[in-house]
Amino acid sequence: MRFASHRDVARAFERGVRRAGLPVAYSAGFTPHPKISYAGGAPTGVASEAEYLSLALTTRHGMAAVRERLDAALPDGIDVIDVTEDAGGFPASRLSASEWQVILPGLAPDSVAPAVQEFLALEHAPVERLTNKGVRHMDARSAVLALDVRPGSGDATLRMVVRHTVPAVRPDDVLTALRDVSGVVPAAPPLMTRLAQGPLADLPEMS
Amino acid sequence: MPRFYDVHYLPDGRIGQVVPNRPGVPLSVRKHTLMDLDAWPYPRRPVVPVAETVHERYSVEIFRGCTRGCRFCQAGMITRPVRERSITTVGSMVAGGVRATGFAEVGLLSLSSADHSEINEIAVDLADCYEGTNTGLSLPSTRVDAFNVTLANELSRNGRRSGLTFAPEGGSERIRKVINKMVTEDDLLRTVTTAYASGWRQVKLYFMCGLPTERDEDVLAIADLARRVIAAGREATGRRDIKCTVSIGAFVPKPHTPFQWASQCPAGVVDERLRALGAALRSDRAYGRSIGFRYHDGAPSIVEGLLSRGDRRVGRVILAAWRDGARFDGWSEYFSYERWVASAALALAGDPVDLDWYTTREREYDEILPWDHLDSGLDRDWLWQDWQDAVAAGGAAEVEDCRWTPCYECGVCPAMGTEIQTGPTGERIDGKRLLPVLTDGGR
Structure with a gap:
């Protein structure tokens, strides 16, 4: 599922709603669409344990029944x-930050920790990313509220809390900044997962 | 299968013979024909990928085979005879498919869907059943016929009417006779007038360039036709915001068709005719802005022609192109005609054949074609006669549709022990028996 785009996930969800037989409300107008709103989805290539959406039904249903039917x-x-x-x-506006986990294949935690310290010591970490609207410039440092390397052996695992900004700073933008400050480059594409999103106060404290 | 047959070549590069190389292998391989489509309402458990598919909809095949006899069409030749699914099977396949997949649109597919003997009842009953469910119904109708507009109106009863597509395939009446696409200009104008008058804003017309016997004026005639389509549409609606899009690509001769012997039109000729057509459409002050023009270059079609009528030796060309880096060739930004020309030259260097030999060369009656040992039931002499009828000096002879007129002896039914299967059954899709897509109750 990590490789499904947010639009593919949205379509899969809409098909699921229809298969579940839920009486979803449709927008009025020339081309009626099911009334489903999606909060900013995880980028393509990033897995997620925490996506949110809202769905309007035409009749009142029990929450447990809706969950069961949709899930099935x-x-x-x-x-x-x-x-x-x-x-x-x-x-959606209450979801103000996300917690991400990033596994860096082939890098030991000890070798990544200094880079993280260097990054956190920065005031700004300008990065650019090519989007379909052209090259976007953003400050990866100011969006990062917390960043650390999990203790342990094996591949280095980063945890980070990143504020939702426009344009969005994504975990790969933070990796770009880390590479820029200290040349940290994993041996294979990093495995990224969104662990949680919500109001800042509700996100778990970073140790 | 190829390993069960050995191919021997003549010194000039043509095939000398194709022979089985072990006991128990037949001289030719026959197709299998499924005769009772109602007994096979497949797929029962459709696979739905998470990624978006090309046509994001559930497809129900309403019949197989087509006997219109368009001479360029391989599908129409090799899937004979016509075998319909009954209206009730179609109804239950639509209901089951929508329930199982969650798709918001259903396509009623087949080679010429409007020809189903009960298509009107299918359209009306399905539109009744799914009214108010936000389930779209579509008919990939491409035959030029006012009746198709009526069907499209019925299927889009609750939806919007944006565009309808028709495929006259040829710009002049003469060339349409050559390809046996029996549509007169009056038919076309009547059809598009009905479409515009029923509220459709855009009509898309499909054409081919480089058909056998084609001359410049056959292609330029498309510009006149498009102008008359817009004029008729403006008159029928009193509006100026109607549009017509001309979409055209190069013809590629296909095996198992009457045009399997034809010379493929060189890419340069196709490109020049398309350039002239585009210029004629764009220079028109009164109608030009209402006419869209989409086309495909001639060069990729030459490679398609190489693959379409190639033999085993072409496998080496494909390998050479792949080794040279050919990937995603269907995407124009990755396609390199020069790479294919170079790969063909490299891979065929030791043979008396080349890219032109496979594509622009006309074949004779006696030549053994690489697919002659594959038997779709068509009588080879009938195919040859149909080819001769197409290019006859006095103008092409037309072939009627054997669905409604007597057998024209293509050979399939007697050779395969099959016969045409059409309705009407007289049955209807019962709205109450079909489960609606959206229910308020539990499952």
Whole structure:
């Protein structure tokens, strides 16, 4: 599922809603669309344990039944963890930061720790990324609220809390900055996973 | 299968013979024909990939085979005879498919879907069943016929009417007779007028360039046709915001068709005709802005022609191109015609054949073609006669559709022990028996 784009995931979800037989509401207009709003999805290539969306139904249903039916109808790898009633207004704006895990194949934790310290000591870490709107410039450092290397052996594992900004600073932008400050380059593409997202206060404290 | 046959070549490069090289192998390999499509309502458990598919919809095949007799069309030749699925099987396949996949659109597919003997009932009943469910129904209709517009209207009852597509394939009446696509200009104008008048804003017309016997004026006639289409549409609707898009690509001769002996038109000739057509369309002050023009260059079609009618020796060309880095050749930004020309020259250097020999060379009756030992039931002499009829000096002879007129002796039914299977069955899709897509109740 890590390689499915956010649009593919959205389509898979819409098919799941129809398979589940849930009476989803449709927008009025020339081309009616199911009323489903997605919060900023994880980038393509990044796995996620914490995506949020809101779905409007035409009739009232029990939360547990909706969760069960959706979960059963969706493909493996898209699991519905919880369903809650949304009193009004989609809470995308309340999701102000994400916690990410990044595994760096072929790099020992000890070799990455100094680079992390160097990065955290920076005031700004300008990076650029080519998007389909052209080259975007952003400050990877100022979006990072916490960053550390997990203790242990094996491949180095980073945990980071990154503020949701526009344009978004993604974990690979932070890796670009790390490479820029200290030449840290993993032997294979890093394995990135979004672990959580939410209001800043609710995210787990970084040790 | 290739390893069960040895191919011997003549000194000039043509095939001398194709012979089985071990006991128990037949001289030719026959196709299998499934005769009762209602007994095979497949797929029962459709696979739905997470990634978006090319046509993001559930497809239901409503019949197999086509007897229109378009001379360029391989599918229409090798899938004979016509075998329909019954209206009730179609109804249950649509219901089951939508339920199993969650797709928001269903396509009623086949080679010429509007020819199903009960297509009108299928369209009306499905539109009734799925009204208000946000399930789209579509018919990939490409035959020029006002009835197809009526069907499209029915299927889009609750949706928007954006574009309809028709495939006259040839710009002039003369060339349409050559390819046996029996559409008169009046048919076409009547059809598009109906479409525009029913609220369709855009009509897309498909054509081919480089057809046998084609001359410059056959292609330029497309510009006149497009102008008349716009004029008719403006008159029918009183509006100026209607559009017509001309989409054209080069013809590639296919095995098992009457055009399997034809010379493929050189890429330079195709490109020059397309350039002239584009210029004629763009220079038109009154209608030019209402006419869109999309085309494919001639060069990639020459490579398609090499692959279409190639023999075993072409395998070496493909390998050489791959070794030289050919990847994703269907994407124009990766396609290199020069690479294929060089690969063909390299791989065929020791043989008396080359790229032109496979593509632009016309074949004679006596030549053994690389696919002659594959038997789709078509009588080779009938194919040859149809080819001669197409290019006859006095103008092409037309072949009727054996679905409605007597057998024209293509040979398939007697050779395969099959016969045409069409309705009407007189049955209807019962809306109450079809489960609606969206239910409020549990599962």
